[in-house]
Structures are given as structure tokens and as C-alpha cells.
Amino acid sequence: MKRNSGIESRRKNRPSKAPPPPPCVMVIFGGGGDLVKRKLVPALYYLSLSGLLPERFAVVGVGGDDHTSESYREYLDSEIGNMVSGELSQEVWKNIERRIHFLRADFRDQESYGDLRALIEKVDEQEGTGGNVLFYLATPPAFFAEIPARLAEEGLTAEEGGRWRRVIVEKPFGRDLQSARDLNGALLKSLGEEQIYRIDHYLGKETVQNIVAYRFANSTTEPLWNRQYIDHVQITVAESLGVEGRAGYYDQAGALRDMISNHLLVLLGIVAMEPPTSLDADAVRLEGVRLMRSIKPIADEEVPAVAVRGQYGEGKGADGAILPAYRDEPGVAPGSVTETYAAVRLMIDNWRWTGVPFTLRTGKRLARRRTEIAVVYKRPPLAMFRGSTVETLPPNVLVLRIQPDEGIEFGFGAKVPGAHMGLDSVEMDFCYEDYFGDAPSTGYETLIYECMCGDATLFRQSVGVEGGWKVVQPILDAWSAEPPKDFPNYAAGSDGPAAAALLAGDGRRWRPI
């Protein structure tokens, strides 16, 4: 939605000031998968458009698919036009395409890694990439520990003579605290912590990074960013889509594992952390970890009062079309008790936030797609309005809109024109697109770029990932011990289960989705 349509886009003619990263080969395990064609290759295209792909660069897709390098290039060429917005620049794309290779491989077979070493050496010599390799694990999680171990055995993870070797690990990073610890332990046998880049694609979103700028680059924000002025914070990641062909994974995971243990806690971390001493990776991540440690642990008996789960039944979409129940989606077990909605109330025990509830909610097949953080301020005293027609004062609400319709709005009370003192809530609204234009992205560009540059600020450390699992583990345990009896408990296309209303607590209300 374009709100301030009179404002000209100021982004045009504003080339990126960042330098291109050093030369490298990007090896993508799971090269035939969905993520590669939908996100990673389009991200490389967008990076190239902004001049942020290394001049000396190559891609090697690795997978069990029946491809040669030539057929792999043809396959990506047939997909790319549908995956990027706007008209595809053939010049930019062809320049990437010609440097794409494919290796048919069995991830469990050491011989394949010998073939990979030979291919990397060949490509490295051809393109002059200086021996630098970025390995991207876009595979099922079962391979996350094995691939680095086999790479190490083949000598492919060794950093010698100034060359670097880095590994991006996709999510899900474990399925609970113990498995995340095991995975971290296994990775650290083959790699140094500084070689491991654990991805959470929410950290790559421009609007998520802008939260840091909004909080710390404006002197009006921070003085009020604490328990004295803020009543509560609502973090919402609502999706209108269902499981979209990923039932095999999702039915084993559920909303708490899939979204809250990582993406929503990442958002909470950025909103609530203390100011880091600099934008340095160590400084920022240290504050993230401190914050995670300040979250009050949930006692087993508290779970029913602080966590709500739901699963969608049949309902109607915004266009009136019937949407099937989760249990009727292809690939979902008929009596599945997997939650497609989860809401949690967390408290942070530190000087800044004691007493301020942070409510987090996420779900599939909700009324619409909307990711936002709403900071609800305390109401001012009503005293001076007594005797007027004003009976309640609406609180100020600051909404950081992450997606779609990216922006920031601030709601405040204003006098309704007229002879009497009447108040209404009005909004000031900043819309990204109006100021900076429409910059298409997949959300992976910055992450890939930063990894190539060796900057881990936007990636998660082992302690951060484990911290996230620690927060949700009591809920995972309680929910698995007691299967839900009321599923499905919300209609597809609605705002989620009625029980979630209670979580907002003490007369507070969730914002409508």
C-alpha cells in the first residue's frame, strides 16, 4: 500500500556504498532443492545487480539430482525469470549462469567429496577465486553434521595460505535443546566456531536490521524504551498460507519449533537487547545472548498459563474460497496433533524490562500475512481530562511493520476538532517504499554478502541457538506430554484460537491480524 504517494522515491541513483566481497566459489549442497531456485540463485542475481557479487566468482551445485552442469544451468535459466521481480536483465543473469556448475553426488559417500575437491580446484583455477570457498548446507538437517565432517576429512575445510573456508548451516538447527547441543558439538569437531554461519533468514530482512537503527540512531527512542514507559510488546508473525507442500517436515515440527524457537526470539532479541558497544559481530551477539539469558525460565506448571497452541480446521480465505483443515492437507497425518499456531508470554528479568510482558504469536492460515512488532506504551494519567467527554485515553502504540507494507507507524491521541475536548487515536506513518523505493530482495542477499566478507553479525552463535531452545524447551515438554484434546481449534482464515486472547493478560488485547 502506498501511503505518501507524493514523495518521490529517493533510492534511485543511490548505488550501494559497500565494496564487493573477496573472490570465492559458493558450493551449495542440496543444489536441486527449492531454496536454491527460489531464494539463493535470485539472491545472487540481486547482489550482482547492486554490484555486490565478487568479480571472480563461481557456483557449484551439489546433489543427488540427475543433472550435468549444462542441464543444471538450463534448469535454473528456466526458473529464474519467475523468481525475480521485474524484467530479468539477461546481461546480469548470463554473467552468473555461465559460472554455474553441478556435481552429482551422494552426501554419504566419501568418494563424492574427492570429486568435489577436484571440481573446486578446477573452478578455482578457471575463475581465479583464490581458494576461498563458501559451503552452503541447503539440505535436510540429517546431513548438517555429516557433510562438514566429510569435507574436513577431505581437507576441504582447512584454511591455509590466507584462503578462507566457511559453512552456512540452514535451519532447523536441531529439534530441541539436546539435539541442538549435539549438532553444535558435531560441527565443532570439523570446523572452528568462526567458520560456522548459522542462518536465521529473519536477520537478513532489511526491516529487522532497521530496528537497530531505529532504536539506537534516534535520541527520542531509547530514553522511553524501558519498563517505565512501555506497558507490553506484541510480536506477531502471521501467515495466510498453509503448509504448502512441506507437510513432511512441518508435521514433525509445529509452529513452536518452526518459528518461535528461532525467528520470533530473534525479533525479541533485537527489540529488547541492551545497546551493544559497537556494531561489531562480537559486541552485537554478546548482547543478544545476554538478553536470551535474562528471559525468565518457564516452570513446568506455568506452561498452561503462558503458552497456547492451535491447529486450523476448515475455513474461508479472504476471497471466500474454502480452505481445507490442516489434517486434510496432503502429507499430514489424519489425526495429527501438530500445532499450526503458537503463542507465548515471556518476561525478561532485567533492569530494563522487569514486569513488561512480551507476547509472541505465530500461525499458519491466519486472516492475513503480517509480521509486526507492536510496542504499547503506558497510558498517561487521566486526571486533567476529568470533567471533559474523555473517558479513556488510548495508549500510544509504535508498530514496526516487518512485512508486508514495511514501515513504522506511531499512534497517538489527538483532539477531535470542535468545541469540546474529545480525543481520537491518529497515526503518523513512515512507509519504506515511499522513501527508499521498491528494492526487490529475497532476504538472503545481505546474509550471503556478509558471510563472503567474513562478518558474522547477522548469524547466530552456538550459545544463541541453544538459548532459544532453552526458552521453549519447557513448553515442548509439556505439550508433548499432554496431547491437545480440542484440535482443530481455529478456523483457517481467522485470527487464531480464542484461548490466545487470555495470553495478552490483564485487560490487554492482541492487535487484530
Ligand code: BG6
Ligand atoms: C521458515 C519456516 O523458516 O520461515 C516457514 O520454516 C515459514 O514455515 C517461513 O513459512 C516464513 O518466512 P517469511 O520470510 O516468509 O516470513
